[in-house]
Amino acid sequence: MKNLILILVIFSLGCTKNNISKSIVLKNEVVFNGYKVSSNARIRGTEYWENTNVLSDFYIGVFQKNYEVFALPQGDAYCVWTQAICNGDFNNDGYIDVFNAGAAFNGKKANLSFLIWSPSLLKFEEKNLINDKTSFIGAPTKVTPVYLNGDNYVDLVIHGHADEGKPNSNEPVTICISDGIGGYDLVKLELEPKELLDRLAHEHGDVGDLNGDLLPDLLVVANTHTYIFWGISSFPYFTNNQYVTMNTDCAFYSKIKDVNADGFNDILIGTNVKNELLINNGNGTFQNKNIPYSSSLTNAINVFDYILDDLNKDGLKDIISMGATNHKDWVIEVYFQNKTGGFDRDNSWIEYNININRSNQNYKNKLIYCDFDGDGYKDITYSDSGLYPYTNPDNDMKKKSIFLRKGNKFIEASFFDFDKYAKELKEKFYVL
Numbered sequence: 001m002k003n004l005i006l007i008l009v010i011f012s013l014g015c016t017k018n019n020i021s022k023s024i025v026l027k028n029e030v031v032f033n034g035y036k037v038s039s040n041a042r043i044r045g046t047e048y049w050e051n052t053n054v055l056s057d058f059y060i061g062v063f064q065k066n067y068e069v070f071a072l073p074q075g076d077a078y079c080v081w082t083q084a085i086c087n088g089d090f091n092n093d094g095y096i097d098v099f100n101a102g103a104a105f106n107g108k109k110a111n112l113s114f115l116i117w118s119p120s121l122l123k124f125e126e127k128n129l130i131n132d133k134t135s136f137i138g139a140p141t142k143v144t145p146v147y148l149n150g151d152n153y154v155d156l157v158i159h160g161h162a163d164e165g166k167p168n169s170n171e172p173v174t175i176c177i178s179d180g181i182g183g184y185d186l187v188k189l190e191l192e193p194k195e196l197l198d199r200l201a202h203e204h205g206d207v208g209d210l211n212g213d214l215l216p217d218l219l220v221v222a223n224t225h226t227y228i229f230w231g232i233s234s235f236p237y238f239t240n241n242q243y244v245t246m247n248t249d250c251a252f253y254s255k256i257k258d259v260n261a262d263g264f265n266d267i268l269i270g271t272n273v274k275n276e277l278l279i280n281n282g283n284g285t286f287q288n289k290n291i292p293y294s295s296s297l298t299n300a301i302n303v304f305d306y307i308l309d310d311l312n313k314d315g316l317k318d319i320i321s322m323g324a325t326n327h328k329d330w331v332i333e334v335y336f337q338n339k340t341g342g343f344d345r346d347n348s349w350i351e352y353n354i355n356i357n358r359s360n361q362n363y364k365n366k367l368i369y370c371d372f373d374g375d376g377y378k379d380i381t382y383s384d385s386g387l388y389p390y391t392n393p394d395n396d397m398k399k400k401s402i403f404l405r406k407g408n409k410f411i412e413a414s415f416f417d418f419d420k421y422a423k424e425l426k427e428k429f430y431v432l
Helices: 056-063 194-199 420-429
Strands: 007-009 023-025 085-088 097-100 108-110 113-118 123-127 142-146 155-159 173-178 184-189 204-208 217-231 238-257 266-271 275-280 286-290 301-309 318-325 328-337 343-345 364-370 379-384 401-406 409-414
Touching (some): 056 085, 056 097, 056 379, 085 142, 155 204, 238 301
Antiparallel strands (some): 113 123, 217 238, 266 275, 275 286, 301 318, 318 328, 401 409
């Protein structure tokens, strides 16, 4: 068959997992070389890196060397919380890479690690790019990819938390700063007064311009206190000079977004009591306004993430939220902003077809808003909060889905129908 030239692409994982077998690619079919970084990534910054089609939790589950397993015969299959993870181009080669800031519960559960895409091997390789080779910093809850120091490498703000299996283990924010030549330095930021840091554990945070000076500011959520540390143009890029502290209910999630479209970023706070909206007055001060909607779930709901977009094109920003009850029973909900500044829930927008029964599934800690099917409309997917080993038949990755925007609905479909590389990995590893 002269017109069929077979190209063998060999994937090698180099560890005790089942090696990915040879793949046969026919002539004229595009060979997958990796996920390319968009030309406008630097301009879009955090917004871009938090919403790519590269699902970092999935690749961590396959390519990161496991630190702990639950039980045999899991082998070296990774299983741990995957909260503080993100994408970035960490070696500045034009391909999207993956970062995991690590995890802990009564001791280390996962290393801080970079998964760097190899275009020659066609796989992610686990590497330690930290200059002093630090591989563990605790139990962070989130990492924000952001450009801080003027080079073209992605820097990272790691939002510390605490090892909940150990008392008095509160962790500060750590910045992971590129040295401009392929390495990174870790620096702990001890910004709030020590008596508050010792008493009030960090829960979450975000990074964004909150006072209009075009520098990213640091938001820290610490239970009953929420702090703003203003951005500065030089190292360490955030200062506690004239910092802001605000009382909040038992807050554990936050998002910086312009909710009322006035040109100034506001703050969304997720608590286990209610959602709070801190409206920016335009000068770096904020008015606390409870978001006037009630969830379909009980007061035990935890809201873990928000997307803001004008879904119905009426000029008002609407909210897509990700929540769960007691870290189970996850749900995606849509709320439309009305002319009075309130939000009305619309149950018709989310259609489940794969994860219809979510009653015993782990919560999803992050929403991702990206056009997966190329139709010009953004779709929704999520990052799983934790992974069973890929050899476990109950692994959440087997039901990894996206919600495709179709008219006035987001309709659930398999993620693997829109990513051939991820599908091949799934078929090799998530077969039980």
